[in-house]
Amino acid sequence: MTPAPASRPPQNSSQAPAARPWQQSALLALLAVALVLGVAWAVARSQSPYPFYGSVVNSSEPAYIFSGTDGNGRPWTLQPQGKQTLLFFGFTYCPDICPLTLKYLDALRDRMTPEERQQVQVVFVSVDPDRDTPQRIREYVEYFGEGTGVRVPEPELSRVAQAYGVAYGKVPVDGPLKYQINHTTATYLIDASGYTRVMWDYTQLPDVDRILRDVRYVMNHPREPQAGAAVPLPSGQALAAARLPLTQVVTP
Numbered sequence: 309m310t311p312a313p314a315s316r317p318p319q320n321s322s323q324a325p326a327a328r329p330w331q332q333s334a335l336l337a338l339l340a341v342a343l344v345l346g347v348a349w350a351v352a353r354s355q356s357p358y359p360f361y362g363s364v365v366n367s368s369e370p371a372y373i374f375s376g377t378d379g380n381g382r383p384w385t386l387q388p389q390g391k392q393t394l395l396f397f398g399f400t401y402c403p404d405i406c407p408l409t410l411k412y413l414d415a416l417r418d419r420m421t422p423e424e425r426q427q428v429q430v431v432f433v434s435v436d437p438d439r440d441t442p443q444r445i446r447e448y449v450e451y452f453g454e455g456t457g458v459r460v461p462e463p464e465l466s467r468v469a470q471a472y473g474v475a476y477g478k479v480p481v482d483g484p485l486k487y488q489i490n491h492t493t494a495t496y497l498i499d500a501s502g503y504t505r506v507m508w509d510y511t512q513l514p515d516v517d518r519i520l521r522d523v524r525y526v527m528n529h530p531r532e533p534q535a536g537a538a539v540p541l542p543s544g545q546a547l548a549a550a551r552l553p554l555t556q557v558v559t560p
Contacts, residue, residue: 358525361518362497362508370502372471376433376460379446384458392428392527393498397474399436399489400448405510407452409495412513414453419520427500427527430455433468435476435491437461472496472504497523501530 371388378384386393394413398406413430420428432449434440437459440448445457460468469476476491493510505526508519 358529360506360525361515361522362506362512364506365496365504367504371496371498371504372468373502374460374464374468374471376458376464377442379442379449379457381442384456386431388498388500388502390427390500392500392523393496394428394430394523395433395472395496395498396431396494397433397435397469397472397476397491399434399491400440400444401436401485401488403488405493409493409510409513410449410452410455412516412519413455413495415516416519416523417454419516420523424524424527428523432457433465434459435465435469435474436489437465497526499526499530501532503531505531 371386371393373386375383375385386395394416396406396409396413398409400406410430410432417425417428417430430449430453432445432455434445434457440459442457442459445459449455449457468474474492474494476489478487479490480487494507495510495513496507497505499505506522508522513519
């Protein structure tokens, strides 16, 4: 007698869909990334018709005007009208980022024509007024290139930093210096009309050619002053919103 064939298990009418090939999944992921980048690009272009390398600063307020003491011990006031101002906050005991930033800014000026250099000023503001004397700041800035070093005492320094979205603070360390300074590493470009237009993080400064293109665009396209905005206010809301991360600057 022939044995009956073994019965097959009942078929499930709702079978699981076939696994998606990895190539298709990778393509979909790339399309998703491209969509996100495209939206980000469109938003950036809607804010500025020029594709800036740095971060665009859209503020209806002029740059905050502040005063301090220059390297010769004389009263000094920021006067951006008529010139492009490259503004950086640092301190003379900084072991790396501050000196390199000043060197990059000096290299930037070297790439300019003589006429362009006359329209650009570099301003270095110390965030360590307890140790940085006007003379020390002047010698420090001039060692790395051409620029103006400024000492602003507290509490005005705190107001200036807040207006530009800059954070800074002391960090205790072992050794004769006792402390270093953590600070935001952004460089700000103020146009000839007195408006902050763009800022670059320290990591962007080595690409001097792209920085120069940003500067030249702003140089040729100053923002038109708005009625009722002649007196800058120290709110710094637009800059605070775009504040770059605090970078730790500590000597090992």
